[in-house]
Amino acid sequence: MILVSKYLVPKGYLGLTFFPFVFLKKKxxxxxxxxxxxxxxxxxxQLELLVIPFYxxxxxxxxxxxIQYKKWHLAYRNISFELEAYRQEKNLEYLKNRPFWAFLKYLRRHDF
Known part of the structure; x- marks a missing residue:
């Protein structure tokens, strides 16, 4: 379910996903x-990891x-979950064929 709330999305971000909701800063x-x-x-x-373990x-x-990058933005962009989402966001068919626990292949990648 997609909801719009500029108050629930942290400053500097456009969206926040908190199963089962997607909060957007702007309509x-x-x-x-x-x-x-x-x-x-x-x-x-989040579903794959049964929600709570994901967080x-x-x-x-x-x-x-x-600790590794010493910069907030670099740390955020190099989280395996974010790497997968950013790498695949333009592939609108990705979720139809996405392998189970696909984020694991991004665990060792650090290239932002």
Missing amino acids: TLKQDAVFINHERIHLKQ FWYVLEFVFRL
Whole structure:
């Protein structure tokens, strides 16, 4: 379910996915197929990890990346979940054929 709330989305971000919701900062983002695909990839990731473990893993990996890169944005962009979503967001057919736990192949990639 897609909801619009400029108050729930952190400053500096356009959207936030918190299963089963996708929160958008602006209503116009609902029409952005690439952006929505990115957020739907996160929904799939959350489902695969049974939701709560996803958030635990996400935060843990973010902290690791923050120590590694020492910059918030670089740490965020190099989280395996984000790497997968950014790499595949333009492929609007991706979720139809996405392998189970596909984010794992991005775990070792650090190229943003």
